[in-house]
Amino acid sequence: VFGPMERNVAIQRTGLKGTGNYLWVGRLDKNKDPVTLVKAFIRFAATNPDVHLYMVFQGDELITQVKELLSESCSEPDQIILVGRVEHRELLYWFNSADFVISTSHYEGSGIAVCEGMSCGCIPILTNIPTFRMMTGNGNCGLNFTAGAVDDLLQALLKSTEMEVSAERKKVLEQHRQHLSAEAISEKM
16 A cells, blocks of 8 residues: 655655656556657657656557657657656655656556555546546546547646646545545445
8 A cells, every 4th residue: 555755765766856757657558548648748848848757667569659759759858768667566656756647548447556646645647537537536636638639638737837736736645535545445335
């Protein structure tokens, strides 16, 4: 079970840089849609030099496509970092180092990585699908965008820079505690 921890301890473990850190955790496949993510983040990073995207992934179905996008378009290669596989227990440190967790999934049964990220206070930027609408309390916290829509994701990323991160993080933690935590789920049952 993950939860918030001292940010500086987590960052020492992960090496994330400063603030404006976005984390994506998933498989490099069509459903998880890393291509939409990279296309939007390249455009976002071009006007926001202090942001960083860390992509934790397993499976490499679309790795060639992702790497081609990065080599062709990214003027600042250190803004989008392909981390690769991370042991599950280490995700605790990644979620506690990042400000935002992104999911570009077209469908999800449960959204475990997003739930774990929210349990650590990561502000969700998620596709507008039923699972994620439920997890965010129909937009009570975080931001939603249309699956597969690069421009829509870009707009959500731009909105994220206007957020008061500490206040939004509190909303996310409260949403998780009330609706997604083990206690909340067992109480509903």
